[in-house]
Amino acid sequence: MNENSPIILDGKKLAGEIRERVKQDVTNLNKIGIDVGLALLLAGDNQSSVKYFMATLKASEHVGINVFEYKLPSSASQNEILNVIRDVNADERISGLLVLFPLPGRINARGVVNSILPEKDVDGLGSVSVGRLAAEESMFQIFSMDASVPLEGRPYVHHRSGFIPCMPSSFLPCTPYGVIMLLENYGVEFGGKNVVVIGKSLAVGKPLAMMFLAKEATVSICHKSTQNLEAYLRNADIVCSATGVPGLIKGNMIKEGAIVVDIGINVRADGSIVGDVDFATVSEKASMITPVPGGVGPVTIAILLQNTVRSAQSNVILNHPLTIP
């Protein structure tokens, strides 16, 4: 490694640390008779969704979270899907529900997501979760992880009062929250920084931009209709790309020392995975960069597990406080 080599933001390592804490939290709940459950809903057989389903299943089992599998055919109707969600909402064994996207074309995806109870919306995509994030009223803004404390010992506390969370939860979308955690884990501060987020989907780009804004960054959101992307990138201290366009970001487009987070996952013809960023040229100028694979991807699933165990904890504190010894 030469002295100009960027710091590689290691998502696998952070994901492992998060999973270990989740495992401990699950064990603690098990000791008071509470199992933690995550429902996975897959309609159809989209190959990326099937892969994500399997990866989530394996990661959940590793930390002791029980998985409830709901697999429906691509011919499933909206009503059938809503029936599953109604059952999951009422099931005390299940703390969270992940719906795998894309859903079959005739299904109203927003209708499906919005039928999940906010306290079980561990993917954070329902309108209540999105609204609380925008209003800076989600657990993300109100409760903070104290970054000065080593990760394994960090209390999950209210940043002013020191209280633990005890309000009906809403959760942050896993991928953008994972980006923030990964950067903070490497000591990156956001206040006053110029951040460019490329992509404005509800699952990634938009909530990520809101999270940076909540952390006092100056944020630009770029998308397909953006005129002159390079003009935005030239000025960016932090670049986050979530487009699904391989090689979109090249070294000559970013400023010296920029921090570059590659969220894109693109499967090439030979089965290998690349991001949106041309790693070879960008790493010559960046001060920090995420690899693909091994960057944001592993953190996403770890955050999903973390949200699920937080949901179980909140349910105990709010609804069954007498079960706490």
Ligand SMILES: NC(=O)c1ccc[n+]([C@@H]2O[C@H](COP(=O)([O-])OP(=O)(O)OC[C@H]3O[C@@H](n4cnc5c(N)ncnc54)[C@H](OP(=O)(O)O)[C@@H]3O)[C@@H](O)[C@H]2O)c1
């Ligand atoms: N690492 C992870 O854990 C993780 C999780 C989720 C997604 N992903 C990956 O992240 C990428 C984005 O996912 P998504 O769900 O947000 O996808 P999406 O819904 O298709 O959104 C893509 C966004 O990129 C923008 N875009 C596309 N081409 C562009 C271009 N040439 N220049 C500027 N902007 C462009 C689109 O702009 P318009 O809105 O104008 O069309 C859109 O806002 C995908 O590769 C996906 O696989 C990774």
